[in-house]
Amino acid sequence: MAIAEPAPAPTEAGTRTAYRTCPLCEASCGLEITLRPAAEGGEEVVRIRGDRDDVFSRGYICPKGSTLKQLHEDPDRLRRPVVKRDGRFVEVGWDEAFAEIQARLLPVLDARGRDAAAVYIGNPNAHNLAGMLYNRPVLRSLGTTNVFSASTVDQRPKEISSALMFGGGLNVPVPDIDRTDHLLMLGANPFASNGSLATAPDWPGRLERLIERGGTVVVVDPRRSRTADMASEWVPVRPGADAYLLMAMVQVITSEGLVDLGGCAGLVTGLDEVVDAAAAFTPEVVASATGLDAEVIRRLARELAGAPTACVYGRIGTTTAEFGTLTSWLVDVLNVLTGNLDRPGGAMFAKAAAGASNTRGKPRFGREVRLHRRTSRVRGLPETFGELPAVVMAEEMDTPGDGQVRALVTIAGNPVLSTPNSARLDAALADLECMVSVDIYINETTRHADVILPVPTALQKGHYDLALLQLALHDTANYSEPVLPLDDDQPSEWEVLARLALVLQGAGSSAEPALVDDLMITSLVQAAVGDETSPIHGREVDEILGLLAPRTGPERILDLQLRTGPYGEGFGADPDGLSLDVLLATPHGVDLGALKPRLPDVLRTPDGMIALAPELLLADVPRLWAGLDGRRDHPFVLVGRGDLRPNNSWMHNVSVLVKGKPRCTAHLHPDDAA
Ligand code: SF4
Numbered sequence: 001m002a003i004a005e006p007a008p009a010p011t012e013a014g015t016r017t018a019y020r021t022c023p024l025c026e027a028s029c030g031l032e033i034t035l036r037p038a039a040e041g042g043e044e045v046v047r048i049r050g051d052r053d054d055v056f057s058r059g060y061i062c063p064k065g066s067t068l069k070q071l072h073e074d075p076d077r078l079r080r081p082v083v084k085r086d087g088r089f090v091e092v093g094w095d096e097a098f099a100e101i102q103a104r105l106l107p108v109l110d111a112r113g114r115d116a117a118a119v120y121i122g123n124p125n126a127h128n129l130a131g132m133l134y135n136r137p138v139l140r141s142l143g144t145t146n147v148f149s150a151s152t153v154d155q156r157p158k159e160i161s162s163a164l165m166f167g168g169g170l171n172v173p174v175p176d177i178d179r180t181d182h183l184l185m186l187g188a189n190p191f192a193s194n195g196s197l198a199t200a201p202d203w204p205g206r207l208e209r210l211i212e213r214g215g216t217v218v219v220v221d222p223r224r225s226r227t228a229d230m231a232s233e234w235v236p237v238r239p240g241a242d243a244y245l246l247m248a249m250v251q252v253i254t255s256e257g258l259v260d261l262g263g264c265a266g267l268v269t270g271l272d273e274v275v276d277a278a279a280a281f282t283p284e285v286v287a288s289a290t291g292l293d294a295e296v297i298r299r300l301a302r303e304l305a306g307a308p309t310a311c312v313y314g315r316i317g318t319t320t321a322e323f324g325t326l327t328s329w330l331v332d333v334l335n336v337l338t339g340n341l342d343r344p345g346g347a348m349f350a351k352a353a354a355g356a357s358n359t360r361g362k363p364r365f366g367r368e369v370r371l372h373r374r375t376s377r378v379r380g381l382p383e384t385f386g387e388l389p390a391v392v393m394a395e396e397m398d399t400p401g402d403g404q405v406r407a408l409v410t411i412a413g414n415p416v417l418s419t420p421n422s423a424r425l426d427a428a429l430a431d432l433e434c435m436v437s438v439d440i441y442i443n444e445t446t447r448h449a450d451v452i453l454p455v456p457t458a459l460q461k462g463h464y465d466l467a468l469l470q471l472a473l474h475d476t477a478n479y480s481e482p483v484l485p486l487d488d489d490q491p492s493e494w495e496v497l498a499r500l501a502l503v504l505q506g507a508g509s510s511a512e513p514a515l516v517d518d519l520m521i522t523s524l525v526q527a528a529v530g531d532e533t534s535p536i537h538g539r540e541v542d543e544i545l546g547l548l549a550p551r552t553g554p555e556r557i558l559d560l561q562l563r564t565g566p567y568g569e570g571f572g573a574d575p576d577g578l579s580l581d582v583l584l585a586t587p588h589g590v591d592l593g594a595l596k597p598r599l600p601d602v603l604r605t606p607d608g609m610i611a612l613a614p615e616l617l618l619a620d621v622p623r624l625w626a627g628l629d630g631r632r633d634h635p636f637v638l639v640g641r642g643d644l645r646p647n648n649s650w651m652h653n654v655s656v657l658v659k660g661k662p663r664c665t666a667h668l669h670p671d672d673a674a
Contacts, residue, residue, distance in 0.1 A: 016043075019051050019587040020480040021465065022065045023127040023458050027194040028465050028472075029061050029201040030054025030588060031068070033483055043484060045069040045459070055589040056476045057201030062194060063645060063657065068458050070654045072484070077440050078454035079487055089442065089452070094491060098499055098509035100451050105434045106506065108407045118146035118393065118405045122413020123154070124650075129554045130455075132355075132466045134497035135411055137516050141504035145374065145383075146396060146405055152389045153419050154316065155197055157324035160371065160384060164614035165332055166349075167366035167604030169385055170470045171358045173332060173347035174198040175313040176595055177206050177473060180345040182216045182307035184300070186242050186331070187317020191226035192642040196315050199350075199465070200473040204230075216307070218300065220245065221317060222639055223667070235300065238291035239637035242314065243323040243624055245290045245297060246330035247281040252301035253337050254278060260305070262339025267600050270613025274333055277613065277621045289628050305338050309345025320640060323624055329617045336612060341599070348595040349602045353477035353568070353578055354561035355466040361533055363601035364608030371616065377403045390419045397428035407434040409504075411497075412455075414649045416444040438496060443649060453500065455493040459483040464558050464583075477567070477578060478589030479558070494553045514552065521548065521556055528564050535570030547571055555580060567592060636672065 015036045022029045030051035038044035048069055050061035071077070081097030082089040092100070108116055119142055125131035139147060151159065159169035166173075175198055177183055188196070190203035200206060204227075207217055211232060219231040220242065228234040237245055253259060254275045261268060283294035290297070304310050312334045318327040332347065340346030351359060372382035378395040381388065388396075393415065396405045408429065416426045422444075429435060429448035437449040446452050455461075463480040486492060491499070491513070498513035507515070525544045528534045536544055548556050559580035563569050569577030583590065605611055645657040652658060 015046060018481070018483045020459070020483055021463050021478055022061070022068070023124070023463060024064045025194045026196050026199050026468050026471070027057070027062070027201045027203065028199055028468055029057035029065055030478070031061065031065055035483070045072065051588060053588040054478070055591040056474060056478070060202035060205065064651070067651065067654045067657060071650065072457045072459045074653050076653055077457070078442065078452060079490070081454065082442070082452045084450050094489065095510060097451055097453060098503050101436050101500070102503050102509045104450050105407055105436055105504070108433045112406060114143040115145055115403050116405060117142055117144045117407040117409065118148060118396065119144060119409045119411070120390070120393065120413045120415050121149040121411050122415070123150040124412040126467045127465065128412070129462060129464050129466060129558065130493035130497065131412060133520070133554050133557055134494045137501035137520065138409070138411070138497055138504065141501040142409060147387045148390045148393055149387055150390070150413060150418065152384070152387055153320070153391070155319050156384060157319040158197060158328040160325050161328035161332065161617065163369045164616060165329065165611050166602070167369070168357050170356070170467065171349065171602065171604060172197055172471055173335060173341060173349055174471055174473055175311040176345050176348045177210055177311070179594070180210065180215060180309050180311050182304065182310035183210060184218045184220070184304055184310065184312045185227070186220040186314040186327070187321070188313060188315035189221070189225040189227045189642055191230070192644045193315070197471055198313060198473060199468040199471045216303070223641065235292065235296070238289065239639045240321040240323070241290040242318050242321065243327040243330060244281065244286035244628070245292065246327060246334060247278050247624065248283045248286045248297045249301035249304065250274065250278040250330060250333055250337065251281050252283065252298050253305050253334070256302070258302070258305035259337050260339040261336065263343055263597060263599060264336050264339070264341050264610060267610050268336060268612050269607070269609045270611055273613035273618060277618055280625065285628070304334065309343065310338060310340050311335060311345070311347045313347070316642070317639065322627070326617060326620055326624055329614070333612060336610060342597045344594070349598045350470055350472045350595060351475050351566055351592070351598060352470040352472070353592065354464070354558060354565045356470045358602045358604055359566045361531065364603050366604030366606055368606050377401070390415060391421060393419065394421050394425040394428045397432065398424065406432060408432055409436045410445060411438045414443050414445045417649050438500070441650065453496050455496055456486055456490055460486055461493055462555055474594055475592035476589050477562070477583060477592060479580060479583035481584065492553060517552055521545065521560065524557060524560055528560070534564050535568065535573045536564055539571070544571060551580070641667070
């Protein structure tokens with residue numbers, strides 16, 4: 001483990017420098033933040049730029065990264081709770097806000113049952129240590145089965161295919177673009193997104209360097225995006241036809257004897273079933289559906305199989321389309337068939353320092369993934385990972401009958417803007433009996449709330465990317481301390497969420513959030529000492545709790561996870577190992593090295609093998625086949641498009657990001673227009 005020495009902070013007279021990981025997208029860049037004393041007391045941010053010594057980002061920053069100052073100082077940002085009275089929001093104290101939630105929300109739950117409430121967890125929670133850890137008690141206390149999140153309008157298909165193939169929704173292989181010879185990328189535009197489900201700062205620079213060293217980048221996308229423009233080849237597939245293209249590539253590789261499982265040999269079940277499933281999808285058969293010449297498809301398959309190293313990577317364009325789960329599956333089927341899964345330059349698994357289920361418990365041991373355990377009330381859409389698709393939220397609210405949703409809790413989400421069918425959802429929210437939001441803004445969604453609880457800004461809270469580092473293209477660990485103190489009487493984020501959980505479980509509006517925190521850490525320590533694979537197996541719970549003191553909140557949980565994680569110091573077992581203290585002493589992060597092969601130990605499937613042909617996915621192949629004809633009925637298909645500057649609708653007041661021509665526009669090809 002290479003631990004970088006902290007570089008001396010370059011201070012100007014009267015200023016100080018702090019370091020923080022940017023939480024605004026999945027790239028997780030290191031920021032260097034210069035502060036000075038403010039005229040009204042305290043400190044103010046003078047400048048934010050890329051941290052040149054950050055072990056992952058090496059100074060890279062995009063236009064969004066420097067806007068944390070504007071977000072923090074935005075006068076429109078909520079600093080105290082607000083309660084709606086006579087149709088207007090009124091600022092109140094924290095005790096009053098929680099008392100209002102108790103008085104308004106609990107009667108709805110008592111009268112109609114827990115499923116009368118829904119909860120929506122927004123995307124920023126994935127970038128937020130407190131949100132990642134303390135939303136769970138809120139969900140448990142609410143006790144509803146109507147759980148929704150941004151994941152079901154984004155990456156859920158990839159989580160499903162990864163869970164079925166490798167045994168974990170975040171057991172997602174990521175493209176090793178720094179070492180690959182050949183990258184086949186579908187539905188991804190990292191020049192706008194900065195990368196997704198594949199965490200790395202400076203995706204654009206990494207792609208350019210891939211090409212400079214003689215590698216190939218093939219971009220499959222209906223639109224000639226900026227990424228497609230720089231690629232070695234742009235393949236303009238018809239929208240939504242990625243599954244056909246990939247199935248045909250599987251057919252070519254399996255029928256031409258190009259299968260080479262490499263390091264996966266002996267670790268794969270279902271190869272014959274995949275060969276059978278793909279047999280009919282020849283390049284000629286899918287040519288019209290994909291809009292691609294059969295010979296182009298054949299060449300793409302042969303080039304992928306023939307490259308010294310290669311990886312296939314699909315992103316949001318593949319998961320927000322019909323057959324998104326089949327496409328996500330086929331991406332990794334191709335990685336396996338070409339011997340590129342789990343080798344340098346291929347698709348690899350990160351080994352995160354904390355929080356990853358693929359580093360906990362027995363290797364090659366997992367439970368069966370159970371999906372579709374229930375369906376939504378109105379349309380009958382299936383549950384996945386405990387959630388229903390966000391697209392059914394509006395109908396669950398505005399369709400009368402048993403189980404109708406009459407109350408909502410949102411946490412850092414703006415589904416009226418970010419989920420489909422927004423006009424209907426907007427109207428449905430207006431008709432709810434009670435709504436509570438945890439958010440820093442009054443926005444299109446939270447304007448309907450009865451109570452809004454604001455949390456501190458990114459600059460006021462500690463940060464560690466529990467989720468994103470599980471998807472990183474290079475293993476690192478980096479904790480950021482709060483840069484600025486909390487405002488007067490502002491509770492920390494975990495305290496807000498813990499107190500909300502207590503109100504929802506009927507413990508009263510003034511119950512101490514420490515109750516939730518202590519319960520959480522105690523149960524986590526109990527689980528660790530009871531786990532025979534943990535470095536603290538068999539030790540006393542009280543001893544470990546004593547060693548974690550006096551920390552509280554997310555930092556205490558993070559410290560436990562780091563110390564018992566794969567690089568951890570194991571509470572004395574390895575003095576050179578990681579802990580939160582080590583990360584605090586290395587503000588530019590700890591470099592844990594390039595990704596290394598992790599098979600077979602990374603697998604958490606019930607039989608310890610890679611499931612190349614999960615039953616649930618094979619069962620969907622006939623529908624894919626049937627869809628070949630149906631596609632002719634839709635001469636025009638609308639596809640989504642990303643943009644570098646917006647983020648989670650929080651940037652609406654940041655002038656540098658919103659100025660210029662409107663970007664919410666529809667693009668139409670001139671031939672189609674004609
Ligand atoms: S690329 Fe993402 S993480 Fe990096 S500065 Fe921009 S918004 Fe922040």
